[in-house]
Amino acid sequence: MAHDHDHSHDHHHHDHEHSELSETQLRVRALETVLTEKGYVDPAALDAIVEAYETKIGPRNGARVVAKAWTDPAFKQALLDDASKAIGTLGHVARVGDHLIAVENTPQRHNMVVCTLCSCYPWEMLGLPPVWYKASPYRSRAVKDPRGVLADFGVTLPKDTEIRVWDSTAETRFLVLPMRPAGTEGWSEERLADIVTRDSMIGTGLPKAAP
Amino acid sequence: MNGVHDMGGMDGFGKVEPEPNEPMFHAPWEGRVMAMVRAMGAQGAFNIDASRFARESLPPEVYLSSSYYKKWFLALERHLDALGMAGRDEVDAAHALHAGAPLKRGKFTVKDVERIMVRGSFGRDAKAPAIFKIGDKVRAKNINPLTHTRLPRYVRGHSGIVERINGCHVFPDTAAHDKGENPQWLYTVVFDARDLWGDDADPTLKVSIDAFEPYLERA
Numbered sequence: 001m002a003h004d005h006d007h008s009h010d011h012h013h014h015d016h017e018h019s020e021l022s023e024t025q026l027r028v029r030a031l032e033t034v035l036t037e038k039g040y041v042d043p044a045a046l047d048a049i050v051e052a053y054e055t056k057i058g059p060r061n062g063a064r065v066v067a068k069a070w071t072d073p074a075f076k077q078a079l080l081d082d083a084s085k086a087i088g089t090l091g092h093v094a095r096v097g098d099h100l101i102a103v104e105n106t107p108q109r110h111n112m113v114v115c116t117l118c119s120c121y122p123w124e125m126l127g128l129p130p131v132w133y134k135a136s137p138y139r140s141r142a143v144k145d146p147r148g149v150l151a152d153f154g155v156t157l158p159k160d161t162e163i164r165v166w167d168s169t170a171e172t173r174f175l176v177l178p179m180r181p182a183g184t185e186g187w188s189e190e191r192l193a194d195i196v197t198r199d200s201m202i203g204t205g206l207p208k209a210a211p
Numbered sequence: 212m213n214g215v216h217d218m219g220g221m222d223g224f225g226k227v228e229p230e231p232n233e234p235m236f237h238a239p240w241e242g243r244v245m246a247m248v249r250a251m252g253a254q255g256a257f258n259i260d261a262s263r264f265a266r267e268s269l270p271p272e273v274y275l276s277s278s279y280y281k282k283w284f285l286a287l288e289r290h291l292d293a294l295g296m297a298g299r300d301e302v303d304a305a306h307a308l309h310a311g312a313p314l315k316r317g318k319f320t321v322k323d324v325e326r327i328m329v330r331g332s333f334g335r336d337a338k339a340p341a342i343f344k345i346g347d348k349v350r351a352k353n354i355n356p357l358t359h360t361r362l363p364r365y366v367r368g369h370s371g372i373v374e375r376i377n378g379c380h381v382f383p384d385t386a387a388h389d390k391g392e393n394p395q396w397l398y399t400v401v402f403d404a405r406d407l408w409g410d411d412a413d414p415t416l417k418v419s420i421d422a423f424e425p426y427l428e429r430a
Contacts, residue, residue, distance in 0.1 A: 028240040028284055030305035032247060034297045037307035040254070041319045046246035048324040053245070054235050057328065097330025099377065116219030116363050118263055119279070124330065128245070130233050134279045136224040143219045143365065143418045144408055152227040163416045167219065169361045170397050170421035171259075171333040172377055199229075 053128055062125035062175055063196035065090070067189040069102075070180045080104060083175060087125075096124045097173075101166075104177045105203075109162045112149075112203030113174040114142035120168035122175050126198055133202065143167055153204045165203075176203040183210035212264075212357050213364060215271040220365040220408065241280040248287055253327045255315025257290060260387035264359040265290040335394035337379040342396070342424060347373045349400060350430035351422065359387035362426040366418075369406050370430040374419065375399035382423055396424040 035041045065087055069076040078086035083102040088095070100122060103111040115121065116139050121129040132138050141149050146163050150156065157163070166174045178200040184192060199205025218224075236242040252262060265286040266274075274282060291297040295312040343349055351366040361383050377397040385393040404416035 024281060024284060025238065025240045026305075027288070027302055028243050030302045031284075031288060031291075031297060032243055033305050034301045034307050035247065035251070035291075038297070038311045039318050040256075040296065040311070040314050041247065041250045042321060045319050045321045045324055046243060046250060048321055049246040049249055049327070050236075050242035052324065052328055053242070095329045098332040098334055099380075101375075101377075114219075116365075117216055117361060118266070124328075128235060130230065131237075131279060132227050132229050135227075136218055136221075136275065137227045140218040140221040140224050141227070144404075145413070146416060147413060149227055153229060159415075161415060163413065164401075165416065165418045167363065167418060167420045169363060170377070170383075170423070171330075171380060172397070172399075172421050173330075204227075204229075 057124065058127035059125070059196075059198035059201065060193070061127075062122070062198070062201045063193040064189070065102075065125065065175070066177055066196045066201065067192035069177055070184075070192055071189055076177075079177070099172045100125070100175060101172055102175045102177050103164070103166065105179045107161070107179070109164055110157055110203065111174075111176045112142060112146050112163065112165045113168060113176060114139060114165060115168040116140070116143055117167075117169060120171075120173065122173040125173075125175050126201060130198075150204065153199065155205060176201050178207050181207050181210050212267060212359065213355055214267045215274050216267045217364050219363045236280075237278075240284075244280045244284045244287065248283055249327055250319035250323075251287070251291070251296075251314075253323060254317065254319050256294060256296060258386055259331075260359055260381075260383040261389075262286065262290065263383075264387040267359070333381045334378045335381060335392060337396065338394065341376055341379075341398075343373050343376075343398060343427065343429075345373055345376060348430045349373055349398075349422075349427040351400070351420075352426055352428055354426070356384070358384065360384050360426075362422065363420060365407060366400075366402060366420055366422075369402055371400040371402035371406070371419075373398050374401045377421060380423070382425070384423070384425070398422050398424070398427065400427065 036043055069079050075086060079102045083100040084096055084098050105111055119129055119134040143165050146165055168174060195208040197205050197207060200207045266282050269282060269285055288302060292299050301308045348370055350370045351362060353368045377399060379394045380397045382393040382395045385391050399419050400422045401417050401419040404412035404418060
């Protein structure tokens with residue numbers, strides 16, 4: 001544990017952490033047993049939560065919303081006016097809670113979302129956040145050096161593009177609406193959704209380029 | 212509280228390291244921890260603000276050196292112990308040893324799962340009109356409570372512009388401490404990076420927070 005940042009994803013250290021992980025694993029199991037024996041939780045319900053996040057809720061939800069906005073100007077306007085309400089009208093996308101705000105990237109302005117205080121993230125649209133989003137380097141630097149952060153992702157923006165960082169400090173949630181790449185004219189929503197990456201909806205990436 | 216969780220603008224944590232094809236959970240126990248926190252919260256053991264405060268209250272060296280779900284677990288353990296729901300001795304023994312405090316909404320079962328797949332709503336009716344309007348210049352107050360707050364340190368004392376009014380919401384500063392929802396107007400306030408970080412800051416950068424009315428004063 002000598003490193004100065006969250007490195008649970010760093011495979012080189014797994015052996016080193018083995019005993020600690022086992023201890024955590026045992027205590028987690030013990031706590032679940034206690035909660036079950038006391039009648040607080042049904043373990044099958046916990047299984048169902050885990051399964052939902054592993055199989056149903058992920059960035060595909062957000063990608064479909066973005067693709068729809070790219071092809072339907074009236075939906076795009078409704079999304080920017082009130083994202084929770086607009087997404088509620090789409091039967092085929094996961095339900096979404098209140099206070100979702102969609103922010104649009106333009107040639108003049110690039111948006112990026114962070115939660116400096118914890119890990120607030122639009123779960124329903126993007127699934128559970130990746131480790132880097134919740135870890136100290138991103139949370140500390142995004143509000144001060146977003147271009148440096150973008151460089152870590154291999155993204156360079158024009159020098160005069162305004163960068164707007166949204167720190168999710170309350171129960172509002174933010175979804176970035178990336179710019180539609182050139183060369184995708186006439187594409188179906190389904191095909192467009194395939195190029196909308198998770199990171200492009202956080203603002204740390206761009207959609208995949210058209211082939 | 213001025214804890215290490217309040218990281219905006221700190222230096223020295225190194226590069227952001229994206230992990231290609233990252234799994235949803237890096238070990239099965241991570242998913243169990245996430246599910247237990249969601250389930251116990253949904254049934255009323257604690258609200259979201261109290262669970263955040265529990266994590267912020269971990270010792271700073273533990274907070275900084277633990278993985279994300281390890282933090283969640285350590286905070287959950289402490290929290291449930293403090294609430295009289297699951298004692299440390301019981302986790303040590305891996306069995307229930309004494310009666311636990313009642314859970315407000317009863318046992319979390321499979322039929323409750325769908326309900327928690329949509330975020331709860333934190334909007335509430337306003338008891339008074341909003342003090343600020345879009346375009347107003349406001350200053351983030353210099354407050355340093357020992358209790359939970361969602362006003363990050365890096366904006367305190369700095370002025371910005373009200374850009375959006377997001378309605379009236381549950382106030383985390385009281386809700387985290389069992390002092391009621393105490394709904395407050397919530398504003399998106401945007402700051403110029405040079406006001407936050409000085410003349411060397413990126414001149415193209417603007418940063419916004421969502422600030423509750425009690426965090427703000429007219430500038």
